[in-house]
Amino acid sequence: MTTSTRSAPSRLPDAITDPATGQRISLLDWQAGNMRASWLLGAGVVLMLVAIAYLVALALEPGAALFFVVIAVVVATGMTFAAYWFSDKMALAASGARAATREEHRYLVNVTEAVSLGAGVPVPRIFVIDSPAPNAFATGRDPKHGVVAVTTGLLDLLDRQELEGVVAHELAHIRNYDIRFASLLAATVGAVVLMRDVILRAMRFGGARGRGRSSGGGKGQALAMVALVVLLIVAPILATLLRMAVSRRREYLADATGAYITRNPEGLASALEKLRDFSGERLQVSEGVQHMFFVNPLAKRNAHGLFSTHPPIQERIDRLRRV
Amino acid sequence: MTSTIVVLVLLAALVLFVVNIYNRIITLENRYQNAWSQIDVQLKRRNDLVPNLIETVKGYAAHEKEVFDNVGRARAAMAGAKNVDQSAEAANMMTAALGRLFAISEAYPELKANENFKLLQEELSSVENKIAYARQFYNDAVLQYNTVIETVPGVFLANPMGKSRHVYLEVPEEDKAVPQVSFGATA
Numbered sequence: 001m002t003t004s005t006r007s008a009p010s011r012l013p014d015a016i017t018d019p020a021t022g023q024r025i026s027l028l029d030w031q032a033g034n035m036r037a038s039w040l041l042g043a044g045v046v047l048m049l050v051a052i053a054y055l056v057a058l059a060l061e062p063g064a065a066l067f068f069v070v071i072a073v074v075v076a077t078g079m080t081f082a083a084y085w086f087s088d089k090m091a092l093a094a095s096g097a098r099a100a101t102r103e104e105h106r107y108l109v110n111v112t113e114a115v116s117l118g119a120g121v122p123v124p125r126i127f128v129i130d131s132p133a134p135n136a137f138a139t140g141r142d143p144k145h146g147v148v149a150v151t152t153g154l155l156d157l158l159d160r161q162e163l164e165g166v167v168a169h170e171l172a173h174i175r176n177y178d179i180r181f182a183s184l185l186a187a188t189v190g191a192v193v194l195m196r197d198v199i200l201r202a203m204r205f206g207g208a209r210g211r212g213r214s215s216g217g218g219k220g221q222a223l224a225m226v227a228l229v230v231l232l233i234v235a236p237i238l239a240t241l242l243r244m245a246v247s248r249r250r251e252y253l254a255d256a257t258g259a260y261i262t263r264n265p266e267g268l269a270s271a272l273e274k275l276r277d278f279s280g281e282r283l284q285v286s287e288g289v290q291h292m293f294f295v296n297p298l299a300k301r302n303a304h305g306l307f308s309t310h311p312p313i314q315e316r317i318d319r320l321r322r323v
Numbered sequence: 324m325t326s327t328i329v330v331l332v333l334l335a336a337l338v339l340f341v342v343n344i345y346n347r348i349i350t351l352e353n354r355y356q357n358a359w360s361q362i363d364v365q366l367k368r369r370n371d372l373v374p375n376l377i378e379t380v381k382g383y384a385a386h387e388k389e390v391f392d393n394v395g396r397a398r399a400a401m402a403g404a405k406n407v408d409q410s411a412e413a414a415n416m417m418t419a420a421l422g423r424l425f426a427i428s429e430a431y432p433e434l435k436a437n438e439n440f441k442l443l444q445e446e447l448s449s450v451e452n453k454i455a456y457a458r459q460f461y462n463d464a465v466l467q468y469n470t471v472i473e474t475v476p477g478v479f480l481a482n483p484m485g486k487s488r489h490v491y492l493e494v495p496e497e498d499k500a501v502p503q504v505s506f507g508a509t510a
Binding site: 113 | 354358449452453460463464
């Protein structure tokens, strides 16, 4: 590996192609734009949640509208905060990861320390998952609480440059605050779904009661009911779609940032190629954490779709080679 | 009355704007200075590993005196460096000298099979890699700093603050020509 080229600032790939528009834009601008778009999205989901609660209240108990809204806000905030604060512990427990030691995994520790220096983030806590399926993930609510976990299968499969690429991709998620946002968004979407279930249940009771009184029910109440039903069906789907779109976009950004940190898009591209061609045991993870991984552990190979958390691997490789 | 308020508000906005740029410049300056200390940590660590390496290699290739002398000189230069420039120069010397040493060790199969040597080689190539990454981040930080103090609006404040363009860490040409030994192939 020629380490010397790394110091030449003239080679900075400081612009990348925006997958949405195909235009060349600065990496930093994209990062900032992504951040803004993501927060807007999160705020949109929360607003939708509150709107649902409000409509429920109007349809069922107009007098208690404020109460419903307060409950909705408290539940949503509580869930998102818990997800944000405990994201690392939950993810580590869910994947059965154990802490890597310098003695046992000297190579992984050295690579991670080196790439952290290049990314300008504190060295994350490093974990290993005993599984032949090559994969990795990052978690932690901010760079100070960063965690990187890789499977033993990944360590066996990749050479140093490829491993550097994967670790850089994960550190990019940490540096871009993707984990914070992803867990917030996941929790918010979860809250929307939970809300739907609670309301549907309540409507079965409240609906029966409401029909008894419906002779005196106002026009507004009926309208609210219609709007509510539409929202209840549409909101969870929309929220999930938005979440997946954000997740895919962030994977591209992490790839681009990872290539930038290592100054070596080929390392990451070649790692993705090896993972694409890997045909062995899959990593056993629950659906709730699939978005966190380097490549989607659940999706069919090169799955393309609005509901997938990751872009197709081939597309990621092609974009890296075009950097 | 109204015009006074308008003037005051504009003035306050201007002050906030200037404070913002000032803080940005200081933040970026601190960043590259901190980035240098990260490089320094790795350079010191490399210097600490060297005597052990020399001892080990001498056990198998005692007559390669010139190589040992080069490493020793680089180590002394490193220890005596008084500023960033001298450290950087000594660091480049050390990189070249260690490159030679590892190139020569290829000719001694018993040395290459020595457990202690293998461990030192992994550690030293890791440190080398960390230095490369730390330099890269340093140059990134300097680039950001230079950009801010050379573009509007930072350029208006840079002069009064006594800030000027900072230099990048360059890798000398002859260093690039040194055969890169086994870095990356230790997996």
